[in-house]
Every structure is written in structure tokens, then in C-alpha cells.
Amino acid sequence: MDDDGSKYTSPGKAIESMISERGWTHSDLADAIGKHRPLVTSLISGKRSVTPELAILLAAALDTSPEFWLRLEGDRQLSLVNPDVEDVARRARLVNMAPIKDMIRRGWISQTNDLESLEGELKRFFDVESIDSEPQVFAAARKSNPDSPLNREQRAWVARARQLASAHPARAPFSRDRLDELTKQLRRLAAYPKECTEVADVLSDYGVRFVVVQPLDKCQIDGAAFWVNDSPAIAVSLRYGRIDAFWFTLMHELAHIIHNDVASVDCDLAGRGQVPSRMKSEIERKADEAAASILIPKSDLESFVMMFSPLYSKARINQFAHKVKIHPGIIVGQLQHRAELGWDAGRDSLVDIRDHVTSTALTDGWGKTIAPGSLD
Secondary structure (H helix, E strand, O other): OOOOOOOOOOHHHHHHHHHHHHOOOHHHHHHHHOOOHHHHHHHHHOOOOOOHHHHHHHHHHHOOOHHHHHHHHHHHHHHHOOOOHHHHHHHHHHHHHOOHHHHHHOOOOOOOOOHHHHHHHHHHHHOOOOOOOOOOOOOEEEEOOOOOOOOHHHHHHHHHHHHHHHOOOOOOOOOHHHHHHHHHHHHHHHHOHHHHHHHHHHHHHOOOEEEEEOOOOOOOEEEEEEEEOOEEEEEEOOOOOEHHHHHHHHHHHHHHHHOOOOOEEEOOOOOOOOOOHHHOOHHHHHHHHHHHHHHOOHHHHHHHHHHHOOOOOHHHHHHHHHHHOOOHHHHHHHHHHOOOOOOOOOHHHOOEOHHHHHOOOEEEOOOOOOOOOOOO
16 A cells, blocks of 8 residues: 555544445454554544554554554644744744843843844844844954854854944044054053053043953853944953953954954964964964064063073063063963963963953943943
């Protein structure tokens, strides 16, 4: 017998047709499968489902296969339900677009159970007219995988950073003619952790917007550089609150502005997972080299390495830090980046500066959440 079931609309119709061809009654089939007649009647009327056990029994009695009956039963059950698949598809687009629960928890969008309202919240947040198109973020963003597009968490992070930067103009107009002076002013702050409190004000005085946004879960991003109208902006996540990671990220983003880079991505700057500069794009290599040189002149660092490698004692690092007027933790970070020091070396020098930075910068995170609409 044909086993595809295509000519039958339900298990009941198939049973009815097959026993009729054999001249059987409901009782005959019940006897054949060792069940009571009411069960067969219930199967034919559709009041009872075909279980795997019944599928095996019917297959043996009616010369078919168990799969034949289970396919028919599956088709019957699907025909009985009518979910709003359009709403499901719409919600799936929203879930793919953004980490909704995390954004609600952070106060980036309002809590709502209404689909229309939720779409409106995301359109407002990403500044798009439709949820059918993927939000585009215009930024040179430092993230863990330089060869892939931003994931939904990273995209939301950059969009939030743009929101804050757009609502927080710098105190002075931006001028490329003052970038060298800005670089020197920032570099003077890298000697002591508490000087990080002045970073936001210095950048603002030179026309650069600066914001801090705590990363979302699964958001491996360190910072971003982008433009808001005619002024540049730098955002950092302080994912690593260490002094070396902060200053290298800040100078890397500043290098993007100095080089007039439009869009770029970069891997982790600190920690065991960082990608060596030689494996990055030319744009990112240039930014890495500029950041390192701004913090410690290349010739000075190479001379130090030639003199003392691999015996970098704490005393020697501190003496070198005093000579170049920079915090020892930044030297440790660069030596680790060069693979001159192991990741577990010099840990006491890698002080946390997160509280210093966030005490003066416009910050979203670490208990400093900015409510929706408060930036309008």
C-alpha cells in the first residue's frame, strides 16, 4: 500500500478507508490490534490521538508503517492550532535586533508587553524608521572579533554611547589644529590614577565628547570613536578597569580621530585574549602604534627592553616610569603586550581607575543609570 499518506487528511479518514477496503468493522480492527472498539471509534472520529504505541499496532494490522500514522497525526494536530505566526515573526525580528531584556534592565528602553510599543521603543533607541532593517552604527569600535560585524549587544552598546554623546556637547568647538596640544594634555594625566578624573574635562575643552557605558552581558567591546555632527566622540566601556587598559583604549580611539578614520573595528587591548597588532588591519595597527607611542616614546621603551629584558624588576619598572613620567602599570601593560612579561606579572601595578573616570564622565552603568527620555 502507498505509505505517504498524501491522499488522507487525518488518521481517522485513513483508518476508515482501509477497514472499508477490507470489509472490516470497528470491532474487527479492535480485535486485530487487541484494543476495545470504543478506542477505534475515537480514533476515527478524531477524539483520540495516535500514540507511538497505536502507530505500531495500526501499521502491523493495516500493512503500513508507524511513521505513516505519526505523520498523519502530526498533520492533524497542526491543523487544530492557529497561532499568530505574524506576531511571532515580528517578535523574533526584535529579539534578533537587540538584547531586549538587558536593555530594559539597564533602563535603555521602557518595559512593555505590547508589541507595537516595544517596536516603538527600539525604533526610538536605534533612531530608525522601521524594525525591518538592521540598525547601522557609525563608529570605529574596538571589539573582540575584528572580522565579524557587531553582534546585537555590541550594536546596542554603540547606539547607547551615541545617545549619550549626542546629548552631551563638548564645551569648546573641535579643531584639528589643537590635536597635538590635546594629546600632550592627556598624556600629562597618565602618571597618577587620580588624574583620570580630569580626562573628561580635558577632552571637552578640546571639543571631544567623552562618555562611559558599562558593557552588556556578552558585549566584548572596549571603546568606540565616532562623530556627532561636526565634533568627534570617544566612548569607553571600562570592561577592564585597569589603568593600562583604560589609557591604551583612550589613546587608540583618539588615534582614530587624529587619523580621520571613519569606520573600524579592533580586538581586545588587554588580557590574554588580545590579538597581536601584526594580525590586525593597517588602520588598527596604526592606531595601536600611535597609542603606544603617545604613552611611551617608542625609542625609550625599546632602550629599556634592550637593557633589562627579561629581568624586569619592580624597582627597574618604577625607575623607568619616573623617568618618562607615567604610571608603572602602563609600562607593565605595554611589556605584556610585547610578550616581554607574563600576564600574571606586575599585577600590583595594574590599579583600577574605574571610579576615578566615572566620577566626572557622563556614565551609564555601575549604578549610574540614565533613564529613557532624560537625554532628550
